[in-house]
Amino acid sequence: MKLDALAAAAGQQPIDYQKLVFDYRPHADQRAAAPARHPVVVVGAGPVGLALAIDLAQQQVPVVLLDNDHKLSTGSRAICFSKRSLEIFDRLGCGQPMADKGVSWKVGRVFLRGDELYSFDLLPEDGHARPAFVNLQQYYVEGFLAERAAALPLIDVRWQNKVIDVVQEEGHALLTIETPDGPYALQADWVAACDGSRSALRQLLGQESHGRVFRDRFLIADVKMEVDFPAERWFWFDPDFHRNQSVLLHRQPDGVWRIDFQLGWDADPEAEKRPENIMPRVRALLDASPFKGAEFSLEWASVYTFACQRMDAFRHGRVLFAGDAAHGVSPFGARGANSGLQDAENLAWKLAAVLRAQAPDALLDSYAREREMAADENILNSTRATDFITPKSEVSRLFRDAVLRLARRHEFARRLVNSGRLSVPATLHDSVLNTVDVDAFDGRMVPGAVAADAPVVLSDGRAGWLLHRLGATQFSVLVFGEGAGAQASLSALAEADLPLQVECVPLDAAHALAAARYDAQEGTTYLLRPDQHVCARWRRPTAAAVRAAYDRALARI
Numbered sequence: 280m281k282l283d284a285l286a287a288a289a290g291q292q293p294i295d296y297q298k299l300v301f302d303y304r305p306h307a308d309q310r311a312a313a314p315a316r317h318p319v320v321v322v323g324a325g326p327v328g329l330a331l332a333i334d335l336a337q338q339q340v341p342v343v344l345l346d347n348d349h350k351l352s353t354g355s356r357a358i359c360f361s362k363r364s365l366e367i368f369d370r371l372g373c374g375q376p377m378a379d380k381g382v383s384w385k386v387g388r389v390f391l392r393g394d395e396l397y398s399f400d401l402l403p404e405d406g407h408a409r410p411a412f413v414n415l416q417q418y419y420v421e422g423f424l425a426e427r428a429a430a431l432p433l434i435d436v437r438w439q440n441k442v443i444d445v446v447q448e449e450g451h452a453l454l455t456i457e458t459p460d461g462p463y464a465l466q467a468d469w470v471a472a473c474d475g476s477r478s479a480l481r482q483l484l485g486q487e488s489h490g491r492v493f494r495d496r497f498l499i500a501d502v503k504m505e506v507d508f509p510a511e512r513w514f515w516f517d518p519d520f521h522r523n524q525s526v527l528l529h530r531q532p533d534g535v536w537r538i539d540f541q542l543g544w545d546a547d548p549e550a551e552k553r554p555e556n557i558m559p560r561v562r563a564l565l566d567a568s569p570f571k572g573a574e575f576s577l578e579w580a581s582v583y584t585f586a587c588q589r590m591d592a593f594r595h596g597r598v599l600f601a602g603d604a605a606h607g608v609s610p611f612g613a614r615g616a617n618s619g620l621q622d623a624e625n626l627a628w629k630l631a632a633v634l635r636a637q638a639p640d641a642l643l644d645s646y647a648r649e650r651e652m653a654a655d656e657n658i659l660n661s662t663r664a665t666d667f668i669t670p671k672s673e674v675s676r677l678f679r680d681a682v683l684r685l686a687r688r689h690e691f692a693r694r695l696v697n698s699g700r701l702s703v704p705a706t707l708h709d710s711v712l713n714t715v716d717v718d719a720f721d722g723r724m725v726p727g728a729v730a731a732d733a734p735v736v737l738s739d740g741r742a743g744w745l746l747h748r749l750g751a752t753q754f755s756v757l758v759f760g761e762g763a764g765a766q767a768s769l770s771a772l773a774e775a776d777l778p779l780q781v782e783c784v785p786l787d788a789a790h791a792l793a794a795a796r797y798d799a800q801e802g803t804t805y806l807l808r809p810d811q812h813v814c815a816r817w818r819r820p821t822a823a824a825v826r827a828a829y830d831r832a833l834a835r836i
């Protein structure tokens with residue numbers, strides 16, 4: 280199928296994303312006498328490359344998106360997409376189909392043997408447009424992103440275009456690309472390497488990822504069954520139906536359930552993948568549940584191992600690494616695709632600003648530093664969870680088992696149980712793009728934090744959401760109040776004379792949650808980056824302070 284046909288078909292008929300095959304189409308660049316030059320080439324049309332290409336196109340940057348394959352991802356890959364990812368998809372113009380198709384959830388339950396130890400709620404407060412998580416097969420996410428990409432003329436997707444070489448030259452990178460019609464070359468001002476965990480670009484540049492490989496194996500079984508487990512995350516330590524190991528259960532759309540069975544390092548991956556070995560495991564789980572005897576069929580199974588690791592640096596000259604190419608974690612915590620999408624949104628506006636000559640290329644160093652820091656946070660969380668689920672020594676196992684036993688009765692022990700701390704966006708505390716507070720504030724909206732959502736009343740009186748009102752591609756400003764204080768802040772912004780999208784939020788009952796989340800008073804002003812991170816805030820800004828914060832956020836000072 281051609282990508283434009285996909286755009287036309289979208290919304291008219293259900294598309295089977297797993298069977299979708301995109302056409303290879305020769306491009307004029309392949310016949311050019313000299314390599315064509317493009318501002319940005321994104322390598323890899325996985326979730327991260329697709330999101331980045333869409334974000335860049337929305338910022339009016341033409342993008343060439345290369346993928347060595349001509350299909351979306353198949354089988355058992357990501358399913359848990361976080362609230363932040365949905366907010367990013369909203370900004371990219373494809374959040375609604377994700378939210379509509381996905382199974383929303385926020386509660387997790389942790390069991391030891393047959394007993395529930397405790398439960399947790401990932402979003403106990405109301406007043407957010409998006410739920411804590413949706414479960415949605417990765418091929419749907421890629422499908423909805425591909426549909427959105429198809430609607431943006433500035434994206435030139437080239438399937439079956441495999442990058443086989445990259446050389447950094449003066450002022451550009453030179454890529455060699457293999458196609459069914461033979462190789463050709465392209466020059467790019469900037470290359471985004473979103474080519475996955477086995478990144479060819481990483482190897483071609485002589486780089487490596489460093490970290491820990493875990494000696495454990497997990498069977499993933501995606502199973503179709505008509506059962507009515509709630510839309511919650513259920514995690515068992517040492518259940519009676521799978522002794523001495525752990526099991527994780529998630530509901531997906533289309534009546535499919537994801538079950539992860541821990542197998543241990545000595546398991547034979549080939550044998551474990553055979554249906555005759557998987558079926559009894561699923562049967563044992565069901566028979567230990569209220570759905571004893573329920574029928575099921577196997578959709579997909581795989582056995583995986585994992586590593587927590589990252590590249591030392593995400594920027595190498597004109598090549599910027601994002602997503603699995605740059606970092607990897609275990610699936611416990613759902614921090615792989617979710618953090619990759621945050622990489623993409625961090626990189627997009629910075630590349631656009633550099634290409635517009637609005638910012639020096641030092642802004643791209645901040646991409647690397649901010650996302651390396653976020654990767655460290657994700658790796659730390661993922662490693663801790665994995666160490667708890669798979670203790671590395673007898674002493675660790677004794678500690679783990681004691682914690683689990685104590686957690687039956689004691690709150691303090693429950694806090695030590697770790698079945699995976701689920702993905703939340705990193706707060707970029709140490710970013711050089713932040714302006715340090717000069718005024719006193721309470722709460723979580725510190726410089727570096729992702730802007731919190733809240734209900735708002737739109738100008739036509741309808742109910743809306745704060746994040747939907749922010750600019751999709753530019754810096755935004757929130758000014759709270761409608762009195763003299765707000766007027767003074769608005770005057771300072773007018774005097775600063777910057778390309779900012781200004782949103783005024785009244786301090787009334789309808790906006791009480793927004794005011795509380797931003798610790799707002801009359802005149803309080805927040806400056807937000809295009810990726811919706813707070814970069815500065817004031818009780819009463821001056822034009823000079825706003826200009827300086829804006830310059831700092833663009834790495835101009």
Ligand SMILES: Cc1cc2nc3c(=O)[nH]c(=O)nc-3n(C[C@H](O)[C@H](O)[C@H](O)COP(=O)(O)OP(=O)(O)OC[C@H]3O[C@@H](n4cnc5c(N)ncnc54)[C@H](O)[C@@H]3O)c2cc1C
Nearest residue numbers: 323325326327347357358359442474475602603615616617
């Ligand atoms: C079992 C499992 C469960 C998971 N669960 C979750 C979850 O619940 N939540 C979550 O957030 N994450 C999860 N993940 C992680 C998630 O799948 C990855 O983090 C995500 O796919 C990374 O996206 P990406 O775009 O960086 O890379 P990929 O999805 O790997 O995409 C890379 C793309 O690059 C292309 N490519 C490769 N080499 C070249 C080349 N030389 N030239 C051109 N193109 C190339 C590939 O064809 C591919 O399309 C899970 C992973 C696994 C294995």
